[in-house]
Amino acid sequence: MFDALSERFERLGSSLRSRGRLSDADLDEALQEVRSALLEADVELGVVRAFLDAVRERLSGEALNQSLSPGQQVIKAVHEQLVEVLGGSPLKVTYASRPPTVVLLAGLQGAGKTTAAAKLALWFKQQGRQPYLIAADLQRPAAVEQLRVLAGQIGVDVFSEPSDPVDVARKGLAEATRLGRDVVIIDTAGRLSIDEALMREVRDISDATSPHYTFLVIDAVTGQDAVFTARSFHETLELSGIIVTKLDYDARGGAVLSARGVVGRPVVFASTGEKLADFDLFHPDRMASRILGMGDVMTLIEQAERTMDASVVAESAGRMMSGTFTLDDFMAQLNQVRKMGSLGGLMKLMPGVTKEMRNAASNVDDGELNKIEAIIRSMTPRERGEPSVIDGSRRTRIARGSGTTVNAVNQLLKQFAEMRKMMKQMSGGGMPNLPGGMGRMAGLAARASAQRSEQLPPGFEALGAGMSAGGPVARGGGGKNKKKKGGRVTPPKQR
Template structure:
């Protein structure tokens, strides 16, 4: 729905380019776009203001680089400033010399505290610790039950009981000492920042358990209220950091920036999905790209590194580029890709992908991939090596064998053929034309930034994706270098 800030500034930049340097009026115009983008991302108004001032100083304080358009220049400044604000200070999790290390979670109703508590306990467990969960949310019906179920899933004991939340929390810490656990994660009831009685209660819990870490759990879709909430909880509890939840939503998550700005404490963890393993340390650079709507190539590459079998990928990627890619290779790759997670999730991370592509990927479910796999597995080895031998009767045999239709087989073969041709062209360095009739030649991307080499294929990837009826360029950012896709028109 919204153009990304990057797109808008690039467009702005093209009208400014000839002038060579940014005038105050140009800068005002660019910063107005930045302001709108930050507000659309739900960054709080006062935070936006101080942020814009900082960007203005950053831009004013340095001379224009020849290789960047003014628009790109502002984007760069905004991105750097975002990373600075989001990641300025970091939190080192250290453990108390006299265990247990006590961690207290607090936040509004529905922010995701109970789930975050379980995910955090699991994280500690992965660090080789023996955590204990304490269910001190006695307010919401069945909250403790929810924690027990989650605790059982991750193999972490949960203690709760009767009495006031303060008593339950204190008993939980005692219990951890008795059981010899070295980390205690205390889940508390959701509360509004203006509810004095409940805020007093959480202070009492804090006083009774002397937590080493107190985290505010904040929902990434929160609007302008994030600041008021974060401030109130910080004043009551002296937060050591923030845990951002629901980052799998399509919200830009400006609330995280607001909370970070007000509390002055780092965002430590990020929760990115419903599953218990969707939890990780927070990466400021990724959040910055997200607020700018830039995609997140880095996460994608990391995920690929974690899950893919390097040898298999390297081998068939080479064949892919040289045009000797077979359906067997494709099948092997398909299974590699499936190990990375859902296609929809992966496409969300990929820069330069249009909304339509994203929607298409989100619609591809496991069943559809299973069908593709079934079709290929119903072919003989020779057919897989050389699809051109597949005639009409082979097609109907394959369709029967895979439980699909001849039409589906045809479609797959046609797509595969076109894709192979395109990849061969890419490998040769010719401008590719994507199948489907809507393709257009893609100009060679221009490289900017610190002169770091960009692995071949990345531009091809971005360009190829964009050629499929995309509207605007987007930036892909990766370690050590920056890829600037070509301008449209």
């Protein structure tokens, strides 16, 4: 997400970091870079201007901070402004006291409304609600069918009939009330903001159902038009928020900034993949950190908690520290990590990861992971526990057994050996020299986790989405985190 933008800021960051003082000319040059980065990321021109003015204001108004270099101060100002534009903490979805809570989705053709409707239904279901879908897109061929299929996959009912969209919405709502469903999601046809008849129709649907939430579904790769679209839908429907789709597209995601900047309504949900589960609340502060290449450890940890089997992880983490990590543990861990989602996606959440690693990771597919699993499964228990016994003939056997090459087996063993070495170093007390700033990352994770466990009562994490705004990672000044020395980690001070 926001890849290009983060890279530019990364580059900008490093050139500024190398300077001791920041002159007016330096500031102009830095802001010019920020401008190009934002424009190339499709942020609307007016929004860009306002953004730059605000950053300049921040820098001139603020007393010079002695502990930060001038370059870090620019980055900090950009970060703070990003957080402000993106809108602080995520919106809290509340439910109507008299159910059902009605959610209306609108947007241009092809923005992803139908998929978003199903994903949203799944999200509500995961929140313990009983969602109900109304397919009021009678325009596009097979749109209703598409929603039915998707809803079938998540076990949610769909209401539709071939009449008039407004009637469908009204009857669907009545049906939902009769069935006692507490959340109703209305999918509407894609429409152009200048199509008066269709805009009137969606307004009629809205009048007939009085939605509690009206979301504009917008494609993250939208260009300068995002502003116009957002504004005209807002004028017609009084939006309560924005759902961004296709954020996994290298999307520099400028549309998010534009729409948000113009309409002043928060981005509530973001869709980040083709699977129905690739959908969650949008965390502006984390996104701002991600834009600036600071990674997003909080999301990573949350994802881990949601999907990983705690006992398995803890057990092998313990063995990791004692230096008796085996290939069996490795495989168990690998499977846990796979449950968390694509490796490419995970890499994006990690701070201090280079672009090359990120790219390499996004190209690792299930096939390759399966291959690794096959290699390990082709080993005897003894070989898995004591990889040093694997000699030439064993390697040949393993390669044949797993349908791979000796070369692949060698590589895996070599990497595993290196991995073990690093772990031993780590358990020895100091963070080892990990490539790509991973040592730093581990320190960050420790700090993030430490802070969270202080802030939140036990067992609260699953609810904690959004409660951890302004965690240590999101705090200004990317890249200034030094490698931690010593195993003991001190939690950062509270805000």
